[in-house]
Amino acid sequence: MTLTEIKEFLDEKADQYNRPFFIESDPIQIPRGFSAKEDREISGFLAATLAWGNRMVILRSTRWLLRLMDNQPYHFIRDASVTLFGIDFGPVGQISRISQAGYDVRF
Numbered sequence: 001m002t003l004t005e006i007k008e009f010l011d012e013k014a015d016q017y018n019r020p021f022f023i024e025s026d027p028i029q030i031p032r033g034f035s036a037k038e039d040r041e042i043s044g045f046l047a048a049t050l051a052w053g054n055r056m057v058i059l060r061s062t063r064w065l066l067r068l069m070d071n072q073p074y075h076f077i078r079d080a081s082v083t084l085f086g087i088d089f090g091p092v093g094q095i096s097r098i099s100q101a102g103y104d105v106r107f
Contacts, residue, residue: 038073
């Protein structure tokens with residue numbers, strides 16, 4: 001493809017997808033719902049992490065995860081403690097204690 005053909009192709013795709021009706025059902029709407037830069041970055045990362053398969057499932061899963069964070073992903077990550085089901089497991093480096101407590105943890 002020539003540079004002109006590539007530009008035409010990309011312009012066509014931008015016109016096709018950069019429309020409100022497409023964004024309404026796309027995970028890109030998640031970070032756009034936040035005004036703080038940090039929340040947009042973290043929510044976009046989470047949505048991208050879950051972005052596999054049906055867009056509606058991705059949206060539902062991302063919204064569920066953000067609700068767990070009280071829709072404040074930056075504050076959640078900044079202020080989070082290592083507590084699981086009310087049990088304080090201390091520093092993140094002590095992840096083996098979580099497994100020893102009977103929780104199946106896989107990374």
